[in-house]
Structures are given as structure tokens and as C-alpha cells.
Amino acid sequence: MNVLAAPAAQEMKLAIMLADIALVLVVGAALGRLAQKVRQPAVVGEITAGILLGPSVLGLLPGDLTNRIFPAEVRPLLSAVSQVGLILFMFVVGWEFEKRLVRRHAGLAAGVSLSSIAVAFGLGVALAPFLYPEHAVVAGHEISFAAFATFLGTAMSVTAFPVLARILSENKLLESRVGSLSLASAAIDDLLAWCLLAYVSALVTADGDYSDLARIGLLSVVYVVAMLVVVRPLVARLVWRWAAAERWSPLLAVLCAGALTSAWLTTWIGIHAIFGAFLFGFIMPREPALVLAQHLRRPMDNVSVVLLPVFFIVTGLGVDLGSLTGGDYIALAAIVFVACAGKLIGAIIPARLAGFSWRESKDLGLLMNTRGLTELIILNAAVSLGVLDGRMFTMLVIMALLTTAMAGPLLSRRRPVPVDPDPEAAASPAAPEPVADLARPRA
Template identity: 55%
Template structure:
């Protein structure tokens, strides 16, 4: 009877820990919104505060009591489910039509905003490699280390950026649309690059990498040729005879199987969930939003704060040395300059003035949750040690937090309507009804 009792105790501890996570995340997310920051800033901060950076410093080892080592696998499982649901919705919400409409400007901003920070990130990686070349006694290959830091520097958090643009009433401006569409396209490229880096890190030599490569190509082909048509039929059947619960259940099962498949191939499960979102039909849009997207978003939002706590348990600001703070300064400089120059210069070449093009660069500098996901992958693969992981999490937090306060100075309170192209002063929000099947949009007028 001892084992069942111990299992019940662990489950009860995990339940209590999740309750604490939800309360802390909600409170700090609300505080973040009060100071005009996206909720994710508060949730990430909650994760850090509940870890060894603050709670672990108090008497009684409260972090270990709330989240003992034996409970963390249970928390990680909940976190992974929330993460997979989130990645699916990111894939489904990508606006391919918008990308096609702005091919040249989006291509320029996307390319610059990825290549510049990637190059600077690889340069920083070369400078600090000697301090982080071993993780848990294993040597990290120099190429993998540089590639991983370079890719992680190039990230823009598409979902967080969308929220910042909406809060600042920039969603329907040319600048906002350019930044958001570039971030969406950059997300796709970044996940593809990361999948390649993960395949290189996990492959057992050149033959192992080639195996991962051809299996990934087969998986991608099957998703387009087989899974996408089957999903279209399933959605059609559910729209005629089924219920919302059946659709959400079917999609959840599909994205989990897709995540399992990519995991077996040798790349992270998040790529499977993301790819499933990409091939999921978009029509009928209203039905899919009501019966599939919203239930999955709500479930993901409920579980995702657990991911921040699992992340926060590996962030230890108190143990950072003077050299580590110096490295953080280097990382921040590369991350910020890379995005502002890499995105701003192409934006300037497409007709924006210096102030506006710098605003595009600052918008593209938003990293948030997407960066945390990539850093979590690096930590689990043994590419990042705990110190560098802490530095990179702080970089993600700072670059995301700086976006909101800088926007009023860089982008004056005027709005360029996407339809007419005319500039109008900012005013109260006006609800403009869109054509049937669309949503009402917020326009400044």
C-alpha cells in the first residue's frame, strides 16, 4: 500500500503546485497589463519568482516544497500539453494571404531581421563558448552551440507581437501589418531552422542526420498529400453532422499524433503540433474558430502558465556572477542591434522614414514566449547550461518588455489606414463591420 499512497501524495502535491501557478500567473499578468505590458511578461516573471531566483532564497526551501523533484515530471507533462496546443494555434492562425500581398517588403524585413541577429548571435556564441562548452560533463560541439544561439537570437514572437500591436492600436496600420506579417513568415523560417539544428544536435553522425532529413521530408509530404485532404473531409463531416466537442477532440488527437511522429523522427514534438496547424483547413472559418480554435486556445491558456514555472525553476538570477552579467550585456546588445538594424534598414528602403523604420525594428525585437520555447528545447538537449539559459531568458524578458514603452516615441499618434492609405490622427476606436464571415476590426478614426 506504500506505493499507491506515495503516488497519491505526488499527485496531490502537483495539483497544489498547479493551483499556486495559476494564481501567481493571473495576478502578475494583471499587474503587467496595468503597466502596459503583455500578459506574458507577468507570467514569465511569475515563473522566475517562484523558482530559485526569489522563492528558493526564502527560509524553508519553499520552491522545493511546492515543486519537489518527484513532481516536476508531472508538471512538465501538463506544460507540454499546453505548449503543443499553443503551437497548433500559432500554425493555424498564420495569414498566408497577407504574406503574398506584401512579398517584397516582407521578404526584405524578414530576411534582415533574421540574418543580422543570427550573425551577431553566432559571434557572441564564439566569444563565450569557452565558458559554456560543457553541460553536465558532456562537451557541446562548437558548431551546434553557435547555430543554436544564432537561431535563438533571430526569433520574433508572433503571438506576443500581435497582442502588442492590438493594445497600441497599430494592427491596421501599414507599419503594424508589415511587422506582423514579417514576424509570421519569420516564425515559419525559424521553426524550420530550429528543426534542422535539433536534427544536427540529436543525430548520431552524418548518416543519422541524413536519416532524420529524409524522414522529415516524408513526414512533410504525407502531411500535405494525405493528412490535409483527410482533415478537410473530417471538418466537412463535423460541420454537417458532428458537434464542436467531436471536432476539438479529433483535432487534439491529430496534433498529438503529429507531435509524436516528429519526436520519433528526431525533431522536437512542437514541430509536429505546428505543422498540424499549418495543414489544418481554414474554412468554414467561423465554425472552426467557434468549435475548434477557441476551446483549444482556452485549454492551452489554462495549461501554458505551468510551462513558465517549469522554465522558471531553471532560472537562477541570484547565482549569476559578474562575468555572467557581462555576458548578458553582450547578448542584449547583439539581440537588440541585430533586430533594429536587420529589420529597420530594409523597412527604410521600402519608403518608411528613420523613425518608422526604427519602430519596425523595435517591434521585431519582441521575443516573449516563442523565445522561451526555443530556449527550453536547448536546455533539454544539453546545448545550454543553466547559467546561459538564465541569461537568455532575461534577454527574452527585457527585449519583450522594452517594446511597449518605446512605441509612443517611435511611432507618432497617427495611423495609416491600410485600405485608403491616408494618415489620420488617433482617436476613439470605431467598430467597422467586415464582409460576411469576417470579424469586426478595430480602426483608429
């Protein structure tokens, strides 16, 4: 009997996990659809679904429903599934990073992005001394103030490019000056945010040992250079050859394996796995655009649609509003205020200097304040690195939800001012349409 008990228990855990994923998909789809009906991006509903199924709501009902539905022994399996979905999603995010978006407003977009990051990061670091004493110890291990402050600044600096594209599409602002500039600025913003996260990962992994930090930095530089100089041309050659032969299934498998391997490599180096997945997507060829979108990028998106809701649930299981004290709610208000102020001030000032109206500048600030899924990815990375305790994680998830939800309702309702046409894009019949792709309900 004992010989058969262990396999039977393992099969039951697997069965519970499958049932949990089925529940996650249904609840996430329902609340995502409900969010869209009230003019919110689907990610707001999906994040809310995770919180509702976690200890903050479902866990308060009689019968300890959260732990019954998501028992502790099954959660590692759910977390593993969510991490696979997250890695593949980050691969697609890196692949969909389009230089054309940045090139159209290169100078101004860089100014808006750098200003919004600098102000938000600075305010986050300034807030850190007030929060650190209450959150310095995570799982019995004291984290350094430098790691905590750097991460808090990074969390304040994020703008979610996919969510932003969805908001612009729903508000018919894709072709406006504000919409075009915000997309370009958010693209740069996301790229810099991943670099900041890579630095925080190295800082935490080194744990104050400067020789370890130097080693991680050196290996990271070697890794990036190797990806750009060696791997990129090899991948481009493979994609062109197999695309010409229409060997789509094996090509898709090889690319997924490449993203997972790159994620493993960055973890081994000492920076988070999502950075490796993002960079592998970043070096992917963009041409032939229409063929790659149809046969590779869309199937990858479909995988994300199935696996990412599990990520939201895993996130929601870590959000416990009941654990917050009165002082924590004051800290939450300060976090939300600093997050909004940093992005609004950082975006409005360069926009006004560039000749935008106050209304356009305010809208740009609201759009840059959208955090959504990108923020959740960074927060979960911080938890896995041991930088955040449960209460701080809860407060930052709520901040991400509020800053994402407020953008759409507060945007000015007006006829959009169209952007100047992009001669380079117009001259390229095979040019990809990243805005249309990213405006899907996925995020």
C-alpha cells in the same frame, strides 16, 4: 503497510502537483493582469511569475520554499502537464498562421523578415565563440560548437507573433503600415525560426554523425510532404463533414490526438515535438472560418490559458540568477545588445529602402525585437535537447523578457498611418480575423 505506502506516496505527489497548478494559475493571472496595467503584454507578467516562484527570488527566502512548494519528485509531473499545454498551443499557432497577412505585403515582409533573421542570426553566430568555452559541457556531455552556434543564432532570430499582435492592439497600431508589415514579417519569421529549430534538433540528435543527419533530413522531408499532400486533404474532408454534422466534441478530440501524434512522430524522426504540432496546425483548413473559430479554436485557446502558465513556472524553476557570475552578467549584456542590434538593423534597413520614415523604421525594428513566449518555447526545446546549461538558459530567458518588455514603452506615440485596404479580404465575408484572435491576453 509497504504495499499501501507506494500508492499513498503517488497520490500525495499528484495532490501536490494539483496544488502547485492552482498556485501557478493564481500567481500567473495576478502578475499577468499587473503587467497589462503597466502597458505590458500579459506574457511578461507570467514569465516574471515563473522567475519569482523559482530559485532566483522565492528560493532565496528562509525555509527553501521553492523546493518545498515544487519538490523534485513533482517537477516531472508539472513538466509533463506543461508539455501537453505547449503542444496544443503550438497546434493553435500553426492553425492561426494566415497567408492573408503575408500576401498583403509579400515582397517587403519577406525582405524585412529575411533581413532581420540574417543579421540577428549572423551576429548570434559571431558571438558564439566568446560564449562557447564557458558553456560547452551540458550535464557532463560536450556539445558541438556547430550546434551551440546555430542555436544561439536561432535564439537571436526569433520574433513572437502572438505577443506582437497584443502589443499592436494595445498601442492602436493594428491598422497602421508599421503594424501590418510587422505582423506579416513576424509570421514569416516564426515559420523560418521553427525550421531553424528543426535543423538544430537534427544536428544535436545526429551528434556529429552525418549519416544520421542525412537520415533525419530525409525522413523530415518525407514527413512534411506526407502532411501537405496526404494528411491535409484528409483532415480538410473530415473537418468539413463533421462540421456540417455539428459533431464538435469528437472532432476536437480527433484534432488534439492528431497534434499529439504528429508531435510524437517528429520526436521519433529526430526533430523536436513542437515542430510536429505546429505543422499539423498549419495544414488545418481555415474555412468555414467563423464556425471553426467558435467551436474549435476558442476551446483550444481556453485549454492553453489553463496549461500554459504551468509552462512558465517550469521555465522559471530553471532560471537561477544567483548562479550567474560577474563574467556572466557581462555576457548577458552582450547577448541583449546583440539581440537588439540584430533585429533593429535587420528591420530598419529594408524599411528605409522601402520609403518608411526613420520613426516608422525604428518602430518596426522594436516590434520585430519582441520575443516573448516563442523564445521561451525554443529555449526549453534547447534544454531538452541538451544544448544549454543552466546559466546560459538563465541569461537567454532574461534577454527574452527584456526585449519583450522594451517594445511597448519605446514605441513612438503618434497617429497610425492606415494600411491600404485588402481587396481580397474585403471581398470575403467569411474571412477570419487572425489579428483580433491573436491579440488576446493569452500571450
